[in-house]
Amino acid sequence: MTALLEIRGLTIDIARDEGPARVVDGIDLTVMAGESLGIVGESGCGKSLTMLSLVGLLPNRIRATAGSAMFGGKDLLKMTPGALRRVRGSEIGFIFQDPMTSLNPVIRIGDQIAEALIYQKGMTKPQAAIRAVELLALVGIPAPEDRAQAWPHELSGGMRQRVMIAMGLAGHPKLLIADEPTTALDVTIQAQIVDLVRDLKTRLNMSVVWITHDLALIAGLADRIAVLYAGTVVEDAPVAEIFDRPTHPYTRALLDSLPTLAGEAMSRLPSITGTPPEPGRRPPGCPFAPRCPLAQPACSDAVPKLAPVPGSDPRHRVACPIVIERAVA
Amino acid sequence: MTMIDTDDRPSGLWRDAWRRLRRNRLAVAGLFIIFGVVLVAVIGPWLSPYDFLSQNLDVRNQPPSASHWLGTDDLGRDVLARLMFGARTAFLVAIGVTVTAVFIGVSLGAVAGFFGGPFDRFVMWFTDITMSVPQLLLVVVINASLKQPISQWMEARYIETLNPIYRNSTLIDFVLVFGSMALISWPAYARLVRAQVLSVRNRPYVTAARALGLTNRIILTRYVLPNAMGPLIVAVSAGLGTAMVLESAFSFLGVGVTPPTPSWGNMISDGLRVWTNYPHLLVAPAAVLAVVTVAFNFLGDGLNDALNPKGQK
Numbered sequence: 001m002t003a004l005l006e007i008r009g010l011t012i013d014i015a016r017d018e019g020p021a022r023v024v025d026g027i028d029l030t031v032m033a034g035e036s037l038g039i040v041g042e043s044g045c046g047k048s049l050t051m052l053s054l055v056g057l058l059p060n061r062i063r064a065t066a067g068s069a070m071f072g073g074k075d076l077l078k079m080t081p082g083a084l085r086r087v088r089g090s091e092i093g094f095i096f097q098d099p100m101t102s103l104n105p106v107i108r109i110g111d112q113i114a115e116a117l118i119y120q121k122g123m124t125k126p127q128a129a130i131r132a133v134e135l136l137a138l139v140g141i142p143a144p145e146d147r148a149q150a151w152p153h154e155l156s157g158g159m160r161q162r163v164m165i166a167m168g169l170a171g172h173p174k175l176l177i178a179d180e181p182t183t184a185l186d187v188t189i190q191a192q193i194v195d196l197v198r199d200l201k202t203r204l205n206m207s208v209v210w211i212t213h214d215l216a217l218i219a220g221l222a223d224r225i226a227v228l229y230a231g232t233v234v235e236d237a238p239v240a241e242i243f244d245r246p247t248h249p250y251t252r253a254l255l256d257s258l259p260t261l262a263g264e265a266m267s268r269l270p271s272i273t274g275t276p277p278e279p280g281r282r283p284p285g286c287p288f289a290p291r292c293p294l295a296q297p298a299c300s301d302a303v304p305k306l307a308p309v310p311g312s313d314p315r316h317r318v319a320c321p322i323v324i325e326r327a328v329a
Numbered sequence: 330m331t332m333i334d335t336d337d338r339p340s341g342l343w344r345d346a347w348r349r350l351r352r353n354r355l356a357v358a359g360l361f362i363i364f365g366v367v368l369v370a371v372i373g374p375w376l377s378p379y380d381f382l383s384q385n386l387d388v389r390n391q392p393p394s395a396s397h398w399l400g401t402d403d404l405g406r407d408v409l410a411r412l413m414f415g416a417r418t419a420f421l422v423a424i425g426v427t428v429t430a431v432f433i434g435v436s437l438g439a440v441a442g443f444f445g446g447p448f449d450r451f452v453m454w455f456t457d458i459t460m461s462v463p464q465l466l467l468v469v470v471i472n473a474s475l476k477q478p479i480s481q482w483m484e485a486r487y488i489e490t491l492n493p494i495y496r497n498s499t500l501i502d503f504v505l506v507f508g509s510m511a512l513i514s515w516p517a518y519a520r521l522v523r524a525q526v527l528s529v530r531n532r533p534y535v536t537a538a539r540a541l542g543l544t545n546r547i548i549l550t551r552y553v554l555p556n557a558m559g560p561l562i563v564a565v566s567a568g569l570g571t572a573m574v575l576e577s578a579f580s581f582l583g584v585g586v587t588p589p590t591p592s593w594g595n596m597i598s599d600g601l602r603v604w605t606n607y608p609h610l611l612v613a614p615a616a617v618l619a620v621v622t623v624a625f626n627f628l629g630d631g632l633n634d635a636l637n638p639k640g641q642k
């Protein structure tokens with residue numbers, strides 16, 4: 001397998017009047033071709049900003065200030081806005097969290113997909129209209145020809161999210177980034193969407209990055225999971241390793257909170273006290289140290305680097321010298 | 330999912346708004362009055378047995394009668410015919426001014442709000458300056474300083490070409506009135522559209538459109554502007570009424586449409602001089618102006634409620 005996307009040392013700062021506040025601090029992530037990567041972490045840990053920075057969609061006053069993101073031999077972080085625009089949609093597709101508000105209310109479903117095809121791919125109107133219906137069928141929308149004539153407000157949340165996926169796939173991207181695409185949906189619909197994406201991923205031979213709060217939801221979808229805490233990757237391992245041998249104290253806390261209802265679980269971690277640091281107020285050294293049951297004075301000296309866990313799958317890496325020492329012992 | 334509609338109306342949102350508007354009696358009344366006056370303005374002068382310019386000194390200052398429904402003025406011209414032609418003037422000016430002002434205001438406001446940055450600051454600075462100049466003063470200055478040179482230039486062109494269009498003094502009036510009134514009206518539209526665009530440009534579907542790789546031009550024209558139009562429609566409806574009142578006010582003051590071209594404003598002005606003897610010469614144009622203005626306000630309020638159902642108490 002070859003790497004499709006390689007993020008190295010990605011750092012993102014918010015420009016504030018008091019000075020820059022760091023929200024993402026040296027993230028390393030790799031997505032292999034055909035692989036699906038799950039990214040989990042509490043609200044505000046920088047999951048969305050990390051992905052938006054790749055395609056130049058960071059909000060005003062927020063910038064990627066260091067690092068690189070190699071995609072197909074080019075550094076996305078160094079591309080011009082025009083070049084990035086062509087990457088969006090046609091090489092990297094996005095699906096967002098809120099299907100209720102992510103469709104333009106004044107354009108019919110079919111036209112909305114067709115317009116993307118016309119402007120992105122230079123298709124003619126009739127070609128694009130046919131392709132739009134095909135895409136609606138591809139994402140499992142019944143009676144796609146009729147639905148193409150519908151207005152967004154006439155569809156249910158699950159149907160709209162399917163439409164969003166169809167739009168994300170319109171340009172045949174190599175990488176589909178899904179930012180909490182099921183958070184706003186019913187539990188049964190969530191599972192359907194996960195199944196749909198898994199199925200499409202194999203059929204279209206794409207890589208998928210799936211951002212979520214909900215470890216259990218993506219257990220069946222992701223090949224690998226990266227756990228983020230306060231803008232750093234604290235553990236990165238194949239999905240089975242994460243569930244069988246969670247190593248970082250934060251990952252363990254996440255798993256301990258799993259049996260409670262999905263979604264609610266991540267808002268507060270019952271097994272750990274405290275809250276993640278605010279952007280710009282990260283403690284020195286390991287950002288998790290203030291809440292960590294294993295913390296030692298040395299934890300505040302340096303930011304721990306990801307390192308392989310001895311005696312596990314070689315792809316299992318964790319950013320905590322203490323647990324690595326224990327694994328050796 | 331039960332029904333998928335396939336009609337061609339722009340969207341369900343607009344359809345709902347239209348239904349709410351139809352339930353508002355005052356707004357419907359306003360709409361009817363406006364349609365009625367437009368109809369009269371378009372076909373009235375053809376139906377009338379009298380020409381709005383033809384004088385008949387035998388029947389000066391007559392009160393309303395069977396042959397002259399609204400009487401005649403001091404030159405024996407039929408008041409109804411002049412009122413109907415005045416409606417043409419009023420609507421032409423209102424539409425021309427509003428279209429021009431909306432075009433300028435929407436272009437500048439949308440681009441400023443969407444892209445921000447130095448251009449935005451420049452546009453805002455420019456609107457502030459324009460809005461800080463007293464409107465009446467600006468129009469008077471423009472008329473006073475430009476009318477003379479333009480008339481001379483037109484006269485010179487006429488001598489050169491003998492094309493009768495250069496002899497048309499009404500044209501000069503209209504161009505000056507359009508231009509100066511559009512100049513003072515666009516900043517309000519620019520501000521409104523800019524504020525709307527600022528709120529729409531961060532909506533999730535705009536971000537989603539960016540993530541699809543659509544260009545800024547497409548995003549602005551297909552995703553942002555159509556969703557920023559609601560308040561503009563309300564403002565345009567009110568703006569048409571305001572433009573009519575302004576036209577009448579300027580014509581009343583002698584800096585708008587000049588006699589003998591009838592305008593409600595210059596008819597009121599003429600009527601005012603003789604109202605103690607011939608009140609119908611003042612009452613007829615003043616009443617029409619008042620009714621049409623009120624009609625536009627009713628329609629504007631109705632549109633406002635119809636397009637912002639949550640905005641109601």
Ligand SMILES: Nc1ncnc2c1ncn2[C@@H]1O[C@H](COP(=O)(O)OP(=O)(O)OP(=O)(O)O)[C@@H](O)[C@H]1O
Pocket residue numbers: 014023041042043044045046047048049050059060062213278279
């Ligand atoms: N437009 C913005 N302006 C200022 N700060 C922002 C903005 N967007 C995000 N942030 C801050 O950046 C941090 C990371 O945000 P991000 O959206 O990446 O978090 P996330 O991990 O995706 O969270 P969630 O799970 O809630 O989506 C947060 O602390 C947030 O407060």
Ligand SMILES: [Mg+2]
Pocket residue numbers: 047048049179
């Ligand atoms: Mg997010």
